[in-house]
Amino acid sequence: MKNMSAWAIRNPILPIVLFIVLTFVGIVSFIRLPINLNPDVSFPMVNVTVSQPGAAPTEIETQVTQKIEAAVAGVADVRNITSRAVEGASLTAIEFLIGTPIDRAVNDVRDAVSQVRSELPESIEEPQVQRIDMEGGAIAYYAVSSTNMTLEQLSWFVDNTIAKRLNSIAGVAQASRNGGADREIRIELDPTRLQALGTTAVEVNQLVRSLNLDVPGGRAQVAGGEQSIRVLGGAKTALELGNRQVRLANGTIVTLRDLGEVYDGIAEVRSLSRLNGRPATTFGVFRSRGSSDVTVFDAVQKELAEIRDERPDVNIELVFTTVDNTKRAYKSALTALIEGAALAVLVVFLFLRDGRATFIAALAIPLSAIPTFFVMQSLGFTLNGISLLGLSLVAGVLVDDAIVEIENIVRHMRMGKSGYEAAMEAADEIGLAVVATSATIIAVFLPVSFMGGIVGQYFQQFGLTVASAVFFSLLVARLITPVLAAFMLRPHDDLRSAEGPLMERYMRLLKLSLAHRWLTVAGATLFFAFSVALLVAIPKSFVPPSDFSSASISIELPPGVRLEDTAAVSRKVVEIVKQQPEVTAIVESIGGGDGGMGAADVRSGQIYVTLVRPEQRDVSQDEWEKRVTPLLREVPDARVSFQSMGPGGGRPVALYITGEDPKLA
DSSP states (O other), X not given: OTTHHHHHHHSOHHHHHHHHHHHHHHHHHHXXXXXXXXXXXXXXXXXXXXXXXXXXXXXXXXXXXXXXXXXXXXXXXXXXXXXXXXXXXXXXXXXXXXXXXXXXXHHHHHHHHHHTGGGSOTTSOOOEEEEOOBXXXXXXXXXXXXXXXXXXXXXXXXXIIIHHHHHTSTTEEEEEEESSOOEEEEEEXXXXXXXXXXXXXXXXXXXXXXXSSEEEEEEEXXXXXXXXXXXEOXXXXXXXXXXXXXXXXXXXXXXXXXXXXXXXXXXXXOOEEEETTEXXXXXXXXXXXXXXXXXXXXXXXXXXXXXXXXXXXXXXXXEEESHHHHHHHHHHHHHHHHHHHHHHHHHHHHHHXXXXXXXXXXXXXXXXXXXXXXXXXXXTOXXXXXXXXXXXXXXXXXXXXXXXXXXXXXXXXXXXXXHHHHHXXXXXXXXXXXXXXXXXXXHHXXXXXXXXXXXXXXXXXXHHHHHHHHHHHHHIIIIIHHHHHHHHOOOOGGGOOOOSHHHHHHHHHXXXXXXXXXXXXXXXXXXXXXXXXXXXXXXXOSSOOOOOSEEXXXXXXXXXXXXXXXXXXXXXXXXXXXXXXXXXXXXXXXXXXXXXXXXXXXXXXXXXXXXXXXXXXXXXXXXXXXXXXXXXXXXXXXXXEEEOOSXXXXXXXXXXXXXXXXXXX
């Protein structure tokens, strides 16, 4: 480091080309970096879903859930296991310690479940072990309507056309529909006929499962070639299925029509959606980990525009999105970074009072910040509030080393040396101090990146981004600044002036402080103690309240309620919310999921409320939620609360009441 600057001055081409290349790759990386609201925080989660149609929750708990929990409890790095037993399904969510490789966790859970598969009831479907790849909630919700399609046809259009095309977009983890209806061939058996023929519903179910399917039949040599043989036993229509003959256990041959009614209908409605109180078919778009909110949303919008052009009879309306807030936050952070850099340059000019010296010092900001984007992309970072905060914070720090270099070069120029001679001697003379200054800053911020827990995942990008930018600023100060100073600076008396009323006042205050040093130390100690006392009084939270202009309300009813009951409660909540003047749109998702654990639950619901822009209302989103919360508590027989739209989601505090007797719970 000692002779680095002198070498750079003698060989200016190599350092200049180096930073041209670094600037180029930094610009390319900046263009390619994903744009998100917050860093991607990984919560290693694995879901185990076991379906047993018709089983009661108590049976599910004892025969399935408890055995699954016992099997996965021995898996390494398990932090928490949460299970729910609902009618016909066991839902188990295994949360691992932060930092656990999710692929290894999925394999370990799958192996543990397979070991107890033989102990589970024979009537269950094959257990499903899935990792959670989605980052947070949906980035956008859309409502779909059509004037010439039935509800069933519209639902099939969403599943077969829209969802498939959106899932093919890079960065889309899932496009899930809520509301609508699913086609289903129904066989409604007549108990009187079953009794007369001496059979049961279980026997009929087994007959249909064994006969109504297509199976491979091997290979055959036909006309000198090989052909595959398939046995086609699946019915194509409900009428064909009803005419299918089956042999009962007592030897009687009947058709399925003789046992009951066979018709083409819709499945039992377990979820519904409403837009501003009117029934609607909606779907949400979820992004995958590591992808960009903005890029994914723009690609989805482009694909949906093509679908609208192809199907003008289908209306697809955007009703809710978090991307607008992400774009605003990104532009705000980038503007703050640019403003901070501009103010730093202005302050440098006010003190140096020379255009050339200011230009050389100011050049350190882009030459240090732009290559940092290459490091961010290499480490898998994104452009978010935390990483851009780091760059904004060090915008003024990046010029410190350059200013120190220039000041020492100017001092040598005042001795009568030329710019080249002054740069050769002064840059290496001050080199150790410059390196020590940058190393100190790196030593402060770099350990922040290695904090554990959830906080560590947020500040990993912060610490490494700041450390990388400071390191590049050190390279600029040792390589580029001396080169530019050697060939650009010109000696003149007004390069810098230490005189003036401001400097005179500062010198008088400095002399006074040195003359009463003990009084100065005592004052500093009292100021420090007062600051600590204020620190205790400042409110504390994981993240400050954010104004997303969108709120999420969770609804949960007691077990045993019907979908109609949940819909009625949701309508009451909507009636309360839509009376607020700040509300522009309300989307209801009722019975669409079981807390993200993979199955429908008719007793839960989610309401997404879109508010007007912050500048168009007198209260913040946090104040608005506090104002509406007492009104929501008046809704009887339901747990209604606002969900956090920030990192992690959920309620601020969750209490679990445990016990051995489910009736008392």
